[in-house]
Amino acid sequence: MGFKKTILSLEQALTLPYATQRFTQLGWRVIRLESAGGNHPTPGDPNRYIGEATGEADRHAYFIAPNIGKEAITINLKTEKGRDLLKHLIAAIPIDVFMCNTLPKGYKKLGIDFETLKTSNPNLIWCGISAMGPDYPDFAGYDPALQALTGYMHLTGDPNGDPMLCGLPLIDLKAGDEAFTQVLLALLEQQEHPGAKEIYISMVQCAASWLITTLPQLSFAEQSKWFKRSGNEHRSFIPSNAYPTRDGFVYLAIGSDLQWQRLCNISGFEHLEKANRTTNDDRKKDKENIYSDIRKALKNYSTKHFINLCRKQHLAVAPVNDIKQVSELEVLKDKMMKTILPDERSVSLVPPAADTNFLKANDYSFKCAPGLGEHNRKVLEESGLSTQEIDLLEKDNII
Numbered sequence: 001m002g003f004k005k006t007i008l009s010l011e012q013a014l015t016l017p018y019a020t021q022r023f024t025q026l027g028w029r030v031i032r033l034e035s036a037g038g039n040h041p042t043p044g045d046p047n048r049y050i051g052e053a054t055g056e057a058d059r060h061a062y063f064i065a066p067n068i069g070k071e072a073i074t075i076n077l078k079t080e081k082g083r084d085l086l087k088h089l090i091a092a093i094p095i096d097v098f099m100c101n102t103l104p105k106g107y108k109k110l111g112i113d114f115e116t117l118k119t120s121n122p123n124l125i126w127c128g129i130s131a132m133g134p135d136y137p138d139f140a141g142y143d144p145a146l147q148a149l150t151g152y153m154h155l156t157g158d159p160n161g162d163p164m165l166c167g168l169p170l171i172d173l174k175a176g177d178e179a180f181t182q183v184l185l186a187l188l189e190q191q192e193h194p195g196a197k198e199i200y201i202s203m204v205q206c207a208a209s210w211l212i213t214t215l216p217q218l219s220f221a222e223q224s225k226w227f228k229r230s231g232n233e234h235r236s237f238i239p240s241n242a243y244p245t246r247d248g249f250v251y252l253a254i255g256s257d258l259q260w261q262r263l264c265n266i267s268g269f270e271h272l273e274k275a276n277r278t279t280n281d282d283r284k285k286d287k288e289n290i291y292s293d294i295r296k297a298l299k300n301y302s303t304k305h306f307i308n309l310c311r312k313q314h315l316a317v318a319p320v321n322d323i324k325q326v327s328e329l330e331v332l333k334d335k336m337m338k339t340i341l342p343d344e345r346s347v348s349l350v351p352p353a354a355d356t357n358f359l360k361a362n363d364y365s366f367k368c369a370p371g372l373g374e375h376n377r378k379v380l381e382e383s384g385l386s387t388q389e390i391d392l393l394e395k396d397n398i399i
Contacts, residue, residue, distance in 0.1 A: 004028050005096040005187065008089065010077075010112060012045040014169060015141070015203065016101035016129050017066035019176035023183075024069035024366065025337075027358035031095075031379060032067065033086075034372060036076040036399055044074065044372040055343030058372045065349040067369035068339045073380075074373035074399050081398050083111030090120035092383035097183055101129040105137035118196040125186045125197045129179050133202040141203045143169040150207040151227075155214065159229045174210060175203040177353075238283040239290045242320060248303040249320035252294070252310065256280075262313040268297050339368045373399065 006029040009020045020030045037043020044058065051061030076082040089095065098117055100107075107113035107128070114126040128134075131141030147153050147165055157164035179201045186197040208215065213235070214227060232251070234240035239260075240253040254260050257279055264273035272293050277283050283290060298306060303319050310317040319325070327333065327348070335355070336348035352359055376399050380390050393399045 003187075006093060007031065007097040007099060008033055008093075008095040009098070010034075010100040010102060010110075012101065013047055013172070014066060014143075015172040015176045016099060016179065017045075017047075017176075018173055019129070019179040019183075020070070020099060021066045021068065022176070022180045022353070025352050025356055025359055027356070030070045031093075031375070032070050032072050032370070034072065034074050036074040036082070036397055037372070038076070038397055048372065054341040054345075056371060059342055059369055064339065064341070064347075064369045065337075068337065068349065069366035070370055071375040071379065072370035072373060073376050076398050077110040077112065079398060081393070081396065085393065085398060086111060087117065087120040089379070089383050090117055090124065093379070094121055095124065096121075097125040097127065097187075099127045099129075099179065099183070101141070103138055103140065104128065104130050104134040107134075114196070114198045122196055123190065123194055125183055125190070125199070127179055127183050127186075127199040127201065129175055129201040129203065131202070132204050133200045141175075143172045143203075146171045146203055146207055150204055151211060151214070152207065154227070155229060157229045158231050161229070163229070170210075171203050171207045175201055175206045178206050233287070233291075236280075238280060238287045239294060241291055241294075243291075243295050243298050245298050245301050245303045245306055250298070250303055250306060251318050251320060253316040255316065259313075259315055262315060263310075266309050266313065268300055269294075271297070335364060338363075338365045341368060342371075 004027055005023075007020055007023055008031045009016060010033045011017050011020060012034070017032070020032070024030050032045075034044035042049045042058075045063065048058045048063045049060055050063065054061055054064065075085055077086065090098065098112070100112055102110065102112065108116070111117075117126060118124045129141070130136075131139040131146065144165055147156075147170070148163070150171070152170065153163035153165060156166055179199070182199045182201065186199060190197065217227075232242040234253065237253065237255050240251075240255070242249050242251045252263075254263060260277070260280075260283065261273075263269055272290065274286075277286055277290065301309075307317050307319060321329075327336070332351050335351040337350060337352060337359075338346065338348050340346050352364075376394075377390055380393070380399070381387075385393075390399070
């Protein structure tokens with residue numbers, strides 16, 4: 001896209017900050033909006049106060065990565081003056097996209113609903129993320145609870161153990177990506193069909209859309225066959241599993257009968273080849289013995305040696321890396337987004353999902369995540385308010 005937009009986002013936690021952070025990677029302007037806080041000891045986004053200290057009380061480590069490159073303002077939307085100020089900003093800046101991840105039951109009370117805000121900009125793109133959309137207005141969207149609700153926990157973990165959470169907040173991130181995508185699509189559609197657009201993102205629907213290898217099987221197979229936890233093994237392709245080596249772990253994925261034959265051709269793995277293991281269906285019947293035979297063979301190999309042998313055979317294999325090892329991967333280490341913390345430390349954060357011209361031109365570097373209300377005066381002056389008017393808003397705890 002050859003255009004840049006300005007986004008105002010009433011955001012907290014992870015799913016929406018992650019979505020809007022993707023817009024900063026395009027070079028777009030993102031202004032994050034938070035509660036003015038009043039006398040609260042930890043005002044604004046609760047995530048500001050989570051994780052290691054970085055030099056300022058309202059910018060702890062967990063908050064930094066999803067919020068680099070943004071501006072920050074505060075408005076007390078519980079007041080009529082605050083709600084009027086929001087409408088003024090949308091018209092005066094102007095704001096192209098408004099986003100929020102507030103409970104839908106609070107939309108009208110806070111004056112952030114689509115019908116209210118589109119009066120300030122007849123071409124406004126409005127996007128709200130919530131647990132289940134506006135039909136379930138008071139259901140909170142917490143990733144772990146939604147992993148339980150949508151079957152993720154039931155599918156994750158050891159077959160003989162308890163259900164488990166995924167190691168990442170997958171549903172938060174999926175919903176954020178979907179919001180990013182749908183806003184871009186709405187802006188494209190607007191080029192042919194001008195006018196305000198309303199988007200609702202349901203985290204539950206997003207999560208269920210990823211059950212494409214399981215939900216459809218209700219129509220084809222007995223539930224008991226498909227919906228038990230499978231640990232590290234693949235539900236269809238045998239053998240695909242994690243195994244210990246002399247000095248670590250590897251994940252080996254065999255996806256065809258030809259690949260199985262290639263594995264059996266590796267020195268030390270000849271004993272795997274048996275007449276009752278020729279096809280994938282055959283191997284399913286004997287999978288526990290196959291897993292055991294592979295583990296025995298791998299006792300003689302280091303992780304690096306075995307991976308090198310497998311890659312020569314064009315097999316899908318990888319070490320089970322820890323997070324530090326991931327940060328050192330050649331394919332990633334030069335693409336890490338970077339910032340300078342309030343205490344003047346330079347840090348690497350995370351690579352973007354995809355490179356953009358903006359990222360490359362700026363060496364993947366961003367200004368640090370903003371302090372609470374850091375850009376109040378800058379943004380309000382830009383909207384045409386005088387110093388005296390801004391002082392009064394501050395005095396009345398509107399900002």
